[in-house]
Amino acid sequence: MVSCGLLTVQKEPVPLKSIEVELEVRDHVATVVSTLNYENKEDKPLEAVFVFPLPGDAAVCHFSAKIGQTQIVAEVKEKQEAREEYDDALSSGQQAFLLEESEQSPDIFSLSVGSLPPGESASIRLEYVTELAVQADDGLRFCLPAVLNPRYQPQGSEGVQVISVPAFLVPYSLSFSARVSSPRPVSKAESNCSLDPLQYLSTDQTQATVKLAAGHRFDRDVELLIYYKDAHQPTAVVEAGQASAEAGTLMGDPVVMVSLYPEFPQSVMSSLASCGEFVFLMDRSGSMSNTRIRSARDTLLLLLKSLPMGCYFNIYSFGSRYEHIFPKSVEYSEKTMEEALKKVEQMEADLGGTVILQPLKHIYSQPCIPNQPRQLFVFTDGEVWNTKEVIDLVKENSGSHRCFSFGIGEGASSALINGMAKEGGGHAQFITGTDRMQPKVMQSLRFALQPIVEGVSVTWDLPKEVSVTVLSPPITAVFQGQRSLIYAQLTGQSSEAAEGCVTVKYSLAGHPSENQLHFSLRPAADTGLTVHRLAARTLIRSLEMEEGDSRRENDGGVKEKVVQLSVQSGVSSSFTAFIAVNKDKNEAIQGPLLHRDIPVPMDGAVHCCLSSVGMSYEDEDYSSNDDMGFALFETCEDFRGECTDTVLMNKTAEQPPRDPLLQLVSLQKASGCWLLDPALAAALGKSSEEVEKSKPAKANSEVWATILALIWLHGLKMDAKDEWELLAMKAASWLRAQKARCVTECVEAGNALLGCSMKKEALGL
Template sequence: KMNCCGLLTAQKEPVPLKSVEVELEVRDHVATVVSTLNYENKEDKPLEAVFVFPLPGDAAVCHFSATIGQTQIVAEVKEKQEAREEYDDALSSGQQAFLLEESEQSPDIFSLSVGSLPPGESASIRLEYVTELAVQADDGLRFCLPAVLNPRYQPQGASVQVTSVPASLVPYSLSFSARVSSPRPVSKVESNCSLDPLQYLNPEQTQATVKLAAGHKFDRDVELLIYYKDAHQPTAVVEAGQASAKPGTLMGDPVVMMSLYPEFPQAVMSSVASCGEFVFLLDRSGSMGQENRIGSARNTLLLLLKSLPMGCYFNIYSFGSSYQHIFPKSVEYSQKTMEEALKTVEEMGADLGGTEILNPLEHIYSQPCIPNQPRQLFVFTDGEVGNTKEVISLVKKNSGSHRCFSFGIGEGASSALINGLAKEGGGHAQFITGTDRMQPKVMQSLRFALQPAVVDISVTWDLPKGVSVTVLSPPITALFQGQRSLIYAQLTGESSKAAEGCVTVKYSLAGHPSQNQLHFSLKPAEDTGLTVHRLAARTLICSLEMEEKERRGEQDEGVKKKVVEVSVQSGVSSVFTAFIAVNKGDGEAVQGPLVRRNVPTSSECRGDRALVGSDWRINLTYMFLMAGTAPKQTPRDPLLQLVSLQKASGCWVLDPALAASLGKTSEEVENLKLASEVWATILALIWLHGFKVDAQDEWQLLAMKAVSWLRAQNATCVTECVEAGNALLGCNVQKDVLGL
């Protein structure tokens, strides 16, 4: 039985959501989102309801209010237990109340309890959050508005209770508008949904608005990609503290947000590592059968395996309710092991049930590392995982021995999981939705994985006398060429208006010490509201929550107390706090003793109302999606056809299959004067450059490998081969373009 995600009564009946209005304000790379959800109780009795919804994983929820009839109630952040008791007490004394809390399993799921909505009454709920926008492979900034909660697979058997919505059941309308402003011109905004044209608000084109075209049914995630001219400039934004807060506190002091883009020396970047242990972990749960995600993943593994350098080690794991690996432990990359792996990959279907990622990860980490072969883990999943925090914790615990690159496949992949894996694993995260080809994004991550690891990263601050700094972000553990690193810091003390500070990032790359510097003015920016403070508070809360999780055995109440304190002071939610709003009617306090109700553990229920929290008890069942394996012999795209014929060493062999993939007969490609493997390899390279230059980021690494192989042959006939190859294929690709 499929049921709506959204507002449900205690009897699990959906409450009609009439409409959703979303206003997005993007300043440079920070988004503030205001969502208004309008409901109506059409029943003849008062109802109590629970609303469960997804948010971006790193969002800081900073405002929550409800309007019923003419009354507006604004929620406050309180310690979770206290908030739940206040909610129960309000209901038992006949008042309306609202409770908003973060799931304990996954920071991108929130549940909202709406208590006592009278018959015929409408409620309008306003929710505001801020979030950083991630930089994509093509420098676009990605904003995603999750539409529905995918079913998340809960490990350990029985209590699988999550929710999903088929598109046809989403009856409400969505209006969505965005305003973008940046110091740099906005070059374009793209989306997976149809947009009205971008409207510029000023001649410099640094401010623009954009709206979803009318008639959008909110049946899928809305993704926006925002592009600026010269996106890679380091910037610093200083935001003034809140006038009403005490100086010396997080909200009372100015906070600075730094975005750094390290530039590495060209000499280091041009050399690609020829070692590493590459472990690929592929999701084969039933839901990977949708939109042929599994087929796309198989093609991607083909490109990855062909692009690996000779001399490295590799293994491929796949998982669902159970897991499998191709080799008992990572093996050296050779023609034999590559062929064996590809044969197994070809037979992989979306046929392993649920999404249990913890066991294969534990198995991978239990294998000893190979000396001088840095471990690089690539995780492909549609992210329908219930125990997100546990998984991320495990990756963090092993972050010293590997880098983790993650790929969220399909709509609704949990951003908390995908971003968390990469962040704690010192790697890089990519999201691949319906229409995107997976390959370019994955190959970009492979290029990052082949970049030498940056070590000994340190950040030093040079500030005027009388100003001290408290860094709120965790230490930077990974840097990649052209990737952004964000740092939040609190500035305490007085400085003159014209003062400036400087931040220096030092690191060592392939044995060379390097540094990047950024000078910035301490004068606060105009009217940024408290966005930066809230993001900084969220960053601090996340690192404290991580710390609390690691120390859990030691009864460390201190860290939890600090989280609650930061959360209450900043008005940003955390796992230990909740937003509570009570409509006190005529403003008088409730008389008489309050009824205390302790919140039971996840195995019990809370009165007749399900407790959303440790196991999101929304009693709906997980639907196993149709698991289909693709037919074995689907006609391959010509590029993949050619790639599949390349040898592990980088060369191609002259045979009928190569001729066919180049669109020629065996007789046409035969050339008796020329050394056959050199000739075949040059033909393949000319074809790639001549016909597939638009997909160059997908085949660049395997072409480099082919060129290295050719150079090692010291062949004398290269010029002749290139001329003959161009003539045969009808191309005009010069020798130097090929890299020869």
């Protein structure tokens, strides 16, 4: 078991002094180089252990150490062999460095720096490549995880144990700079952290640099959003193989990375599904307290109001145990919606730890409802210890549902959130900092209401002397405007001018569709081996998922394939580790070796929620390691007091006034209409008399109320259109079904009352 410890209890110095991160973004692929600078200021040799997060889909491809003028480059070896080599080196007085991925979660790594003599410094260089995810607003998201929250572990379970410290106690610094280059102009860069201004390096604005402002406090992950002009262009990049690798192997042959953006016909997109079984699974563990649980309740309100009549739904919530509102999914109606909303309003973050496996098993044990495709929405701050087990379960049940996942707050596990969506054929979103949860969730609901794409096939048209081996798992989910990535190995020789073509065919709402991309087979210049490493990582992850299946079938062959591919490509896996031994040092390092664990920052919200109830990590609901909580609270006594007072004060303080938009939404009926009553008048900022007096004489009360609500949304809340668009479509649909007279008169009177100038057509009427 790896333990990341808190050291300041014993007032011992932390040998990690600084972390420097350089990011290079080429189009939608990122290469990250992190340099970790260590110094031993003690009088005995040290072993330092640092457990830290990386993006869950990162391909770690280089690890080296520099001591003085000596540079040692690590090799990838089978994990047990690497550990034994590391231990042997330390016991014989040599310096050694070990980097390994957690077997439970691919977004946690452990770095051991062994036998650093007194007064000695070492620089560790770690390099990885990763794809950048496309956001709802077309921005490309890069996230440097800085926060590693405690992963909830039930009694008796094994895995990586982490003790974190509040941001202001982190004893090392972080510097971060990014260089962006793309065939298309870079329009802007945004971050949840303070940035120095974007600097353009070329007049056509296709190259730029940006830096994190000095003094980063480690209280959040560093999120960088990059925006290109015309980002949704399909592309293909062919990368030449490694000259030293054998032809016919993954590293020896050219590899192509194809990114496609399917566009659906407008006629199909305008008819969103009116059926489905929607199951919402909400995290109510202690770390979801305060603003998170309030935002979750508001989000569930919007979701419930936006569901189509005729569908089915249920809401589960979980912590150390789980609850559900209905014994099984029920038909959506005014009665069931109101019953669910009453329960939602009472939800608090009071269910303990984060055990997501049991409620998932219960949901999957429920029989599917005929002709109602199951759509699962999972909301969690992602602090589970058994990530791979959870993703395996989603994959096993991927034939019967789509899974949409949401990572809430700093430190949410990217491996868990991305893995569930990828294996569940859905879409992943991350909600950090001051992000509103609602727009991202409503975008995913729009995806869920799109017709399910069936019969996806990918065909290649290449010169006859070139054959193709697809390395990516089959595409199972296609959403409007969302990128699909395919990696493939190209074997055989072709002329410089040769072209290839890839075609994706699928059926959408019974209509056959296809997207095609022609590309040059000439390898791109200056890509390094980025595409090969991403392709190797994709294949390794697929094989690791298979390995879970083969363990159940007692077939050990998959592990050997993963180890072989990992060693050949130099890309990390859960079965291998990077090992470097300094064999140049002539004399053995003398004296007993002191062990030092490096603390990592934790999300303030998690710390506050634990402190506020006087809970330590060894409580049953947080961890099985008996020393953890006391170490944390002994160190942070002042912080704990301050935090407790704040949170308890928040608990007793009045709830903040409800957002006017949510106030209006809460009054909508399941059918889509509003009632003409004093509550609606108040939400519109008018008196009952004003609303009643302005109503055209022949107008039906509900028609008038619904038109007023639509005018208010379109006229005064366009900045939040993503949040209310679906429920407004439902309201317009209800109005059209009424075949009401005097709609034009109502729109004119409503505009006059609310000070707007909306046209009937703009309201969907």
